[in-house]
Each structure stands twice: as structure tokens, then as C-alpha cells.
Amino acid sequence: MNAEKFHIEAAEALTVWYNSHKRDLPWRLDRDPYRILVSEAMLQQTQVERVKSFYARWMERFPTLTSLASASEDDVLACWQGLGYYSRARSLRKAARLVRDAGLTTLPPDWEFLRSLPGLGPYTVGAVCSIAFDLPVPAIDGNVRRVFSRLLDMPDDPAKAKGTALIAAHAAAILKLGSPHILTQAFMELGATVCTPGATCRCPQCPVSRLCAAKAAGTQGQRPAGPRKNVVERRNGAALLISLPQGCAVRKRPIGGLWSGFCEIPWLRGEEKESAFSCLSRLAAELRLSCPCTDLKLEETLKFTRWQVRLHLWSCRMPQPPAGCDELSTDKLIGLPMPAGLKRLVQKALEKSGEKQLELFSPVR
DNA sequence: GATGCGTGGTC
DNA sequence: TGACCAAGCAT
Structure with missing residues (x-):
């Protein structure tokens, strides 16, 4: 199959699948950029189930970007306590203050500006741009890497720069064929619920299994390829x-x-x-x-x-x-x-x- | 590119 | 139960 046809069929199948299979999550009630940003920050290296209660408490305490900007660091850390990786909370507060100091009351749909904020790396900026602003900016996280490493049957580690660039190119092409806010979440939802790690993946339930090179080759259990994990x-x-x-x-x-x-x-x-x-x-x-x-x-x-x-x-x-x-x-x-x-x-x-x-x-x- | 940064869940 | 996993970022 050529790349163009692959992108078209993936966009169609994932859009249909996401609309009927997406989970009800607290940060999917609307697409307010601040709420999306908070969820993405909390979800970094943290499981969905664990984030839920923290997200609810945070939104009650700091409902808007301006309320976060005027909060003390102690209050912010207290609200984050138990979630781990505390620099995320400090960065989030700093980012809110920088936005406020730029004369804004909400996050702007501006990749360069967002990327300049502390705590917003390539993934988080992509997520905010695509989910909140519906821009075709790919958001490559662990789920998306796993999904594409299987779709393309990538023999090398998709976390390396070369692999990430390849995935970003395919993801961007697919985003342009549909609604970026739907498709970005569809990639991640697929990775989280169907295209799961190791041998646990549920290929019979996958909307794009017929496009999947690893499925065809029987290598899905060995994807993503990568270095041995360090011993603890x-x-x-x-x-x-x-x-x-x-x-x-x-x-x-x-x-x-x-x-x-x-x-x-x-x-x-x-x-x-x-x-x-x-x-x-x-x-x-x-x-x-x-x-x-x-x-x-x-x-x-x-x-x-x-x-x-x-x-x-x-x-x-x-x-x-x-x-x-x-x-x-x-x-x-x-x-x-x-x-x-x-x-x-x-x-x-x-x-x-x-x-x-x-x-x-x-x-x- | 490699390393430090938390925590809890899974099989 | 030990090894691995979970929606990364900064340095």
C-alpha cells in the first residue's frame, strides 16, 4: 500500500473508531486550552486512573489559568503532592505567570510561544495545539510511538530522533486528513486501550489492524523495538x-x-x-x-x-x-x-x- | 544523547 | 515478586 492510501484509510478508520470507543475522561468535557494543558502535564509518565482525582481537585482549586498564576508555589505543590515529578507543578505555575505577564488571560494558539514556556516540550505543545486548537501538529508520546512502530513495523527504537521524525511525518499527514483534535486523541486512545505493550495488544479489536505491518509479519509483540531497560x-x-x-x-x-x-x-x-x-x-x-x-x-x-x-x-x-x-x-x-x-x-x-x-x-x- | 526526576499498578 | 510499565521534560 502506498503512503497516501495508508494515511487516508488510517484517518477514516481512526475517526470512526474514536467517536464510538473513546473513554469518558474528566479532561474531555470541553477543549479549554488551560484544562487540556493541566491534564497533559499530569499525564506525563503517570497513569490515567491515578490522574483523575488529582485533576478534579486541581480544577476546583485552580479553575483558570489566571487563578493558577496568582497562586503561591506552596499551594500549587500541596495540590500536586503525591503525584510525583514535582517540577511539573512548578513549571505549570511559572508558565501561567508568563502567559499572564504577556498580557494574556488564556493560552494562545502559537506553537513558538507555547514551546517557550517551561514544562511544555514537543509532546505537550503538540497535544495543546491539536486537541485544544485543532491544528495539525503531531503529539508523539509513548502510546503514539508504540502504535506507529507497529503500523510501520519499525525495526529500530522509535524513541530515537530518527524514529520520532518518521512517526511525526506520518502523524502530521494523517492529522491533515481529518480533525486533528479527534485524530491526536485517537492515536493515544488506541495505544492506551487496544495497541497495548508487549503481547497484551488486542489486535482483533483494532480498527487499523488491516493496515498494520507488524500484525502482518507477526512481530507486534516485539514492537516497539528498544534497548534493554536498566536494572533497578x-x-x-x-x-x-x-x-x-x-x-x-x-x-x-x-x-x-x-x-x-x-x-x-x-x-x-x-x-x-x-x-x-x-x-x-x-x-x-x-x-x-x-x-x-x-x-x-x-x-x-x-x-x-x-x-x-x-x-x-x-x-x-x-x-x-x-x-x-x-x-x-x-x-x-x-x-x-x-x-x-x-x-x-x-x-x-x-x-x-x-x-x-x-x-x-x-x-x- | 544520556541522565535525573516519583509514584503506583500489573503480571 | 521482581521487572516493567504510564499521555515527558530539562539539562
Whole structure:
């Protein structure tokens, strides 16, 4: 089949299929560009089911771009808390302020301007342009890469620049043959519900299976081709719940890097094959601790892209906060912007102290 | 182009 | 249950 016929048949089949098979999602109630942008930012590397409740809460709190522009960063982060990749929230707020400072009250249909905003990369700009403004700008995400790597039976990694350019060319050609806002979402919807990863794809339900080169060759389970994923390194770690006269010790993470600007209880990631107890010793030395520590027998796994940490929790009592830490009352502790894994650990400790009446936070005599 | 950035779900 | 996945972006 020649390319032109491929594009025409794909546009027709996907339009029909999307109109009858699209899911009802909260960000599909209208095509307001701000609402589309928020959904796209939240959906970056995040599953639809997880985004739903965050999206609803966000829209209630920051219903318009101007309301977001006038919000404080703390309020924005609090609303994003638990969703991960927090630079997305900071960027979204900055972008809203830049739009406002440009004298606008809403996002303009201007690729160059949108691309200049923080947090809006090639994919997100494509999504806003095509979905909100109905412009034929392709939005290439993981779903679309997978769909096209199969349609074209691409033998090389579609995430590489060459593969992405090829996919963008085909996607743009198809968008021009129909409604870009329908077709962009159709590519993604197909990837999310039918053309799913590995051997789980549902080819019998696919509206474009007869156009699919991988289906014809039987290679759909091996697409997209790509490099082996990195192994996640597993390590131990130690965390400390330090009881102070009026609460417990927390510290603020530096700006930039992991959990930028968030609060945390003191903790330390172990070296390769280091025991949790050895981590505790190093942590105690770092904090210049001179008191005995009690093993609370509580653990939590912190998961990251390249490593995960089995974090063991100890407690101790001190008359004043150690170096680098501040004192905070325990009732304020739970409301603090704190990474999800650490917060789970703290909550476990609070529950345990309640059950066993450990007087974990009673004043030092 | 490679790496850092969170979190929770799936099989 | 461990490996992989989920609508990327900035540096």
C-alpha cells in the first residue's frame, strides 16, 4: 500500500473508531486550552486512573489559568503532592505567570510561544495545539510511538530522533486528513486501550489492524523495538524519627535535585550492599548524634527510576534539633509537603506509637 | 544523547 | 515478586 492510501484509510478508520470507543475522561468535557494543558502535564509518565482525582481537585482549586498564576508555589505543590515529578507543578505555575505577564488571560494558539514556556516540550505543545486548537501538529508520546512502530513495523527504537521524525511525518499527514483534535486523541486512545505493550495488544479489536505491518509479519509483540531497560539497583537505607521537646526533627531538602525543596525526616541511602544498621551509623555521625537509637521495626520502600531503597526506621530522643534540622510539632508533620514514601513511614510510626503508647514524642526529662 | 526526576499498578 | 510499565521534560 502506498503512503497516501495508508494515511487516508488510517484517518477514516481512526475517526470512526474514536467517536464510538473513546473513554469518558474528566479532561474531555470541553477543549479549554488551560484544562487540556493541566491534564497533559499530569499525564506525563503517570497513569490515567491515578490522574483523575488529582485533576478534579486541581480544577476546583485552580479553575483558570489566571487563578493558577496568582497562586503561591506552596499551594500549587500541596495540590500536586503525591503525584510525583514535582517540577511539573512548578513549571505549570511559572508558565501561567508568563502567559499572564504577556498580557494574556488564556493560552494562545502559537506553537513558538507555547514551546517557550517551561514544562511544555514537543509532546505537550503538540497535544495543546491539536486537541485544544485543532491544528495539525503531531503529539508523539509513548502510546503514539508504540502504535506507529507497529503500523510501520519499525525495526529500530522509535524513541530515537530518527524514529520520532518518521512517526511525526506520518502523524502530521494523517492529522491533515481529518480533525486533528479527534485524530491526536485517537492515536493515544488506541495505544492506551487496544495497541497495548508487549503481547497484551488486542489486535482483533483494532480498527487499523488491516493496515498494520507488524500484525502482518507477526512481530507486534516485539514492537516497539528498544534497548534493554536498566536494572533497578536495590539498597538499604536508614531514617530517623528524632523526638524533641515540642515535636520531632525535620529538615528541608536543597533546591534542585531529588524532591527539591521538600521536607523530610533525616535519612540516608546506603552504599552498594551496605546494611541498614551501617547506614544508621553514618547518619548518626552526620547529624552528630550522641544518644541511643531504638529500632522501630518499621520499613518502607522508596522507589526511583534507577534504584529503590528499603528504608529502616529508628527513633531517639534529643533536647534540641541536630545540625541542619528544625523542630516541628507532630500534628503539623503530616500536613507537610513530604515525599510519599517518607510520609508513609512517618504515618506508620505515629500509628504504632498510638497503639503501643510508646510516648514517642514525650518531652525529654 | 544520556541522565535525573516519583509514584503506583500489573503480571 | 521482581521487572516493567504510564499521555515527558530539562539539562
